[in-house]
Amino acid sequence: xxxxxxxxxxxxLSEEAxxxxxxxYTATGYPSLFWYVQYPGEGLQLLLKATKADDKGSNKGxxxxxxxxxxxxxxEKGSVQVSDSAVYFCALGASGGSYIPTFGRGTxxxxxx
Amino acid sequence: DTEVTQTPKHLVMGMTNxxxxxxxxxxxxxxxxxxxxxxxxxxxxxxxYSYEKLSINESVPSRFSPECxxxxxxxxxxxxxxxxxxxxxxxxxxxxxxxxxxxxxxxxTRLTVV
Numbered sequence: 001x002x003x004x005x006x007x008x009x010x011x012x013l014s015e016e017a018x019x020x021x022x023x024x025y026t027a028t029g030y031p032s033l034f035w036y037v038q039y040p041g042e043g044l045q046l047l048l049k050a051t052k053a054d055d056k057g058s059n060k061g062x063x064x065x066x067x068x069x070x071x072x073x074x075x076e077k078g079s080v081q082v083s084d085s086a087v088y089f090c091a092l093g094a095s096g097g098s099y100i101p102t103f104g105r106g107t108x109x110x111x112x113x
Numbered sequence: 114d115t116e117v118t119q120t121p122k123h124l125v126m127g128m129t130n131x132x133x134x135x136x137x138x139x140x141x142x143x144x145x146x147x148x149x150x151x152x153x154x155x156x157x158x159x160x161x162y163s164y165e166k167l168s169i170n171e172s173v174p175s176r177f178s179p180e181c182x183x184x185x186x187x188x189x190x191x192x193x194x195x196x197x198x199x200x201x202x203x204x205x206x207x208x209x210x211x212x213x214x215x216x217x218x219x220x221x222t223r224l225t226v227v
Contacts, residue, residue, distance in 0.1 A: 006160050034215050043218035046154065075121075089155055100169070101216075103155035 002027045006090050006104035013080055021075040021107045023064075023090035031113050032093035033057075033066050033073040034101070039086045045090070047075075085111045115140060119219035127227055128194060136187040136204030136221045139179070142217070144210035145178060145187040148203040156203055162187060163210040183202050194226045 005023040025033070036044040048057030053068035055072045062077045075089060090104040117138045126132050136145065144163050148156035161169035162181040169178075176198075187204055201223050204214040205219040 031200065036218075041220075043117075043201075043220045044205075047214040049215050081140075087153075100158055100161075106155050107151070108153075 002031070002092055002102045004090050004092050004102050004104035006088075006107050009087075009108035010106075011107060013107050013109070015082055015111055015113050016079045017111075019075070019077040019080045019084075019106055019109065021088055021090075021109070023028070023073045023075065023104060025071050025073065025090075025102075027071075027092055030068070033108050034091040035062070035064055035073070035095065036073050036089040036091060036103075037086045038106070044089065051093075072108065080109070080111045081110045085109055114218065116140055117206055117219035119202075119222050121222055123223050123225075123227045125227060126194065126221075128196070129145050130194075131192045133191065134189040134202055134204075134224075136186055136189075136219055138206045138217070138226065139185055140170040140206065140217065141184075142206035142208055143184060145181065146205040146207075146216065147187070147189055148205060150203055158191075161210060163207065168210060173209070181214045191224075194224075196226050199224055199226045 003025050003026045034049045035047040037047045038044045048059040050057040051067035056065045064073050064075045087106045087108050089106045092102040116164045120135045146161050150156040158171050159173045165181045176193050180188040181200040201221045203221045204219040207216050
């Protein structure tokens, strides 16, 4: 079945450091890919998405490119801030006839001043 | 209005109580979802409503009873819960029930069963 593999956290960085959170997937067909962010005590917010191969999603300085050849959708940001501290979930949109998205385990990001 | 509103934000209930969680959206979305999220875990799908009809029940125990009175409102009725049901309950909506559209999530109801 479909699956999403995210790097294990927590990822701990200093402010202004470069961020990469790895995400790879296994899927039937060509699903859309998403990154969600969950700040402490809140629900999930859609951060960015890509609907087809080679698409780049971007929002709030975060970027991710849909790489079909490596089945990856890594999240990057050039300079993180303390306010970026949160849990980040990679998610696979529906594929193979199922409309239920698949979430990765989540990666906690902690940014120190 | 681009929000999904959930009430209450926090709920403590005993194992013999009956309570309800409420979710509301006014974005014209025709698919609504209930998720359960335990600490440090991804959300787990419980129910899907599409055009006010229950489309998916992910083998959820009958002590959880969903209801969709209209296209803007989704309820989750709780009865005789167990302590292991304590979790963050998230409601979400999307334009329609198909891939390619990201969900809009509410902030959740943090439920504690004592």
